[in-house]
Amino acid sequence: MKDAPELADFSPEVERHIARFLFERAQPLLLEFDSAWHLINLQGDANRFGFDVDNAQAGARQLQDLFIGLSHDESVDLPFVQMPNGRSAHVHLLVAGDGYRVLLLDAQGEHDRQQAQQQTSNEASLIGYQKGKAIAQLRQIRSELEQQRARLQDANALKNALIATLSHDFRTPLTSVFGYLHLLETRVEPEPDAETRHALRAIRRNANYLFTLAENLLEYARADTRSSLLAPVETDLQAMQEDLDGMFRPLAVEQGLDFGIELERVDETTPVLDELRVRQILVNLISNAVRYTHHGEVKARLAWKDAALLIEVRDTGIGIGEDYRERVFEPFNKVGQAAGSGAGLGLSIVKRLVRQMHGTLDLQSTLGKGSRFRIVLPGLALAKPADAPLLSSDAAGGTQQRVRSVLVVDDDPDITHLLEVMLTDLGFRVRSVGEATLAVEQALANPPDVLLVDVELPGLSGNTAVFRLRAKGYRGHIVTLSATPTEEARKVALNAGANQYLTKPINIDQLARAMQRAVSAA
Amino acid sequence: MSAMARKICMLGDFGVGKTSLVSRYVRNTFSDRYLTTVGVKVDSKEVIRDGRDPLKLVVWDIAGKSALDALNMSYLRGASGLLLVADGTREQTLRTAIDLLLQSRSLLSGAQAVLLVNKLDLVERWEVAPSTLVELRKTLPVIETSALSGDGVDQAFVELARSLDP
Structure with a gap:
């Protein structure tokens, strides 16, 4: 392979062609200076590089700045120098014996190509850097999250x-309070004196109130509302009306209010509702109405109609401004807090409970004139007993006459005693044990008609005991009792082998129905 | 040629704001559009110095590079001072500025240098820590600048001019 050709290698004709081509592209401008840097000659297109031909000396001085600090006895090449008009040029200082020559060659085309290339590369690099930084920040944020x-x-x-x-x-101590209260109420015979009746009513009212307050807080604290389990029971609306009347009338009367709770039964069917939640709604609404009404009236109406419960609570109290209608249903809202008392929790609980029971809620209010809450709750279906393992049918003929046996398993002596009393009243023969291992042994050795077992036991849990019994072939009816009113807890208990799941506090009617169902199944 | 003219060079990585600093100093203008410099742009401005003759600063705005190649070296020849520029939001550019200073020493052993940490207007996004600047100030003048707002720009050029002889 031959070395790169020298200019002299080419014929004169080619040489001329190359020279002409390069000359046209470079558009050279030659400036000649004497030894004192005075411009003495100028050849080429000065305007192309931004030099004023009529004032060439000024442009020449700008060129001199390029050579500050350099010795002038050697040639200097400065590529891509921006000229006064912004055009790029290659600048060459050529030392002549009697002065200097400065040669400018147009480099704008090459400059533009390089700039476009460099611009793309630099921008990509900057964007890449920012991107990397953003990704690192996102990673950091994700890690923190x-x-x-x-x-x-x-x-x-x-x-x-x-x-x-x-x-x-x-729930456990309230079970004792409610249960023993029930016993007292039914056994103070034949007609209690006024003071005793008042005392019993006061205990019930305050226990109810305490229970509702506690339930409000627990209801609020439950993150997943879906886990709340509805407990449908046949509901005595008249008893509820009387209880609520007893709870709020004294306070309302003391405030000089016209107070009343009206009950209307259009539908003759027995209402099946989640009584506890309905009561919680009413206590919250009436409690608020009494609290925020200083004159006039507080009226409530319960109507069982078309298999739905209509609740209406109206007052002539301070009312709620339009701006606050939505906010009063938010937990811990400042509206409720600013109005004087309370945590601002009641109405948020009401809204949640209504939603849980698939009901509707309507609020009408005029500031300074009063409010009306209107709630419609569809009736519920009574819970069917879970599919039980096949029960012994040996008693099929004589169920009506034979005294049925129950084995109660609970570690709380008060609850155990209460259940013993209640179940005896219901006609059962009752045995009781305080822990699960013993219960398993006794149930296998001497199977009761119904096993009533608390879930929360020390050591072996009630659910584990049930599971063990089923695993050993135990086929008797099992009712599980728990203080956890969630769907998950119910499923766990039924999956373990229970036939029914009851929650504390124990409602005597619920217990009676559960036991009736157990006996019927047996 | 005037004896009172001195050549100074802007050195630093690409995108740190060298051209913007010169525009702010010489013409008091600013554009937020980034345009890569190819080759060199030469500007000049006279600086008034207390008790001394005015000095004409001939400012060479050299294309940003992370290392000095032969071309950059040819631009640097004859410089009396260096304005090293870093971008406060990119710490790597500070290391580049220091590297460029060290590389230039082989050619310009006596040149004065001032370090400009630019983009002070974006200080909330700075990666350069104040403690780093405290350490650097022990070896050379360091001035935080913003070509956008003009903060520190005149001060940086005047600081370098003051250090130049005569």
Whole structure:
């Protein structure tokens, strides 16, 4: 392979062609200076590089700036120098014996190509850097969010554990209070004196109120409302009306209010509702109405019509401004708090309970004139007993006469005693044990007609005991009793082998129905 | 040629704001459009110095590079001072500025240098830590600048002019 050709290698004709081509592209401008840098000659298109031909000396001085600090006894090449008019040129300082020559060659085309290329590359690099930085920030944010989520999950688990504990710790003693109250109410015979009647009513009213308040807080704390289990029971609306009247009338009368709760029964069917939740709604609405009405009236109406319960609570109180209509249903709202008392929780609970029961809620209010809450709750179906394992049919002929046996398993002596009394009253022969292992042994050795077992037992849990019994072929009817009113807890108990799931506090009617169902199945 | 003219060069990575700093200093203008410099742009401005003759600064705005090649070296020849420019929002450009200073020493052993950490208007996004600047100030003048607002720009050029002889 031959070396790159020298200019002299070409014929004169080719040489001339190359020279002409390069000359046309470079459009050279030659400036000649004497030894004192005075311009003495100029050849070429000065305008092309932004030099004023009429004032060439000024342009020449700008060129001199390019050579500041350099020795002038050697040639200098400066590529891509921006000229006064912005055009790019290659600048060459050529040293002549008696002065200097500065040669400018047009480099704009090459400059533009390089600039476009460099611009793209630099912008890509800057964008890449910003992108990398953004990705790193996003990673950091994601990591922080994951940590935050883990902390929230921990906190949520702790909250759930706390709710479960609180729920149990509230419901268990209230079971005793309500149960023994019931016993007292039924056994103070034949007609209690006024003072005793007043005392019993006061205990019931305040226990009810305490229970409702506790339920409000627990209801609020339950993160997943879907887990709340509806408990349909045949509801005595008249008893509810009387209870609520007893609870609020004294306070309303003391405030000089015209107070009344009206009950209307259009539909002759027995209402089946989640009584506890309905009561919770009414207590909250009436309690608010009495609290925020300083003169005039507070009236409530319950109507069972077309298999639905209509609740209407109206007052002539302070009313709710239009701007606050939505906000009053938010938990811990400032409207309720600013109005004087309360946590601002009641109406948010009402709204949630209505939603849980697939009902509707309507609020009409005029500031300074009063409010009217109107709620419609569809009736529920009575819970059917879960499919039970095949029960012994040996008693099929003589169920009406034979005294049925129940084995009660509960570690709380008060609850155990209460159940013993109630079940004896219902006609059962009752045995009781305080822990699950013993219950398994006794149930296998001497099977009762019904096993009534508490879930929350020390050591072996009630559910585990039920599971063990079923695993050993136990086929008797089992009713599980728990302080956890959630669908999940119900499923766990039924999956373990229970036939029915009851929640505390025990309603005597519910218990009676459950036992009736158990006996019928047996 | 005037004895009171000195050549100074802007050195730094691409996109740090060298051209914008010169525009702000010489013409008091600013454009937020990024346009890559190819080759060199030469501007000049006279600086008044207390008790001394005015000095004409001939400012060479050299295309941004992370290392000095032969071309950059040819531009640097004859410079009396260097304005090293870094972008406060990109810490890597600070290291580049220091590297460029060290590389230039082989050619310009006596040149004065001032470090400009630019984009002060974006200080909330700065990666350069204040403690880093404290350390750097022990070895050379460091001035935080914003070509956008003009903060620190005149101060940086005057600081370099003051350090130049005569």
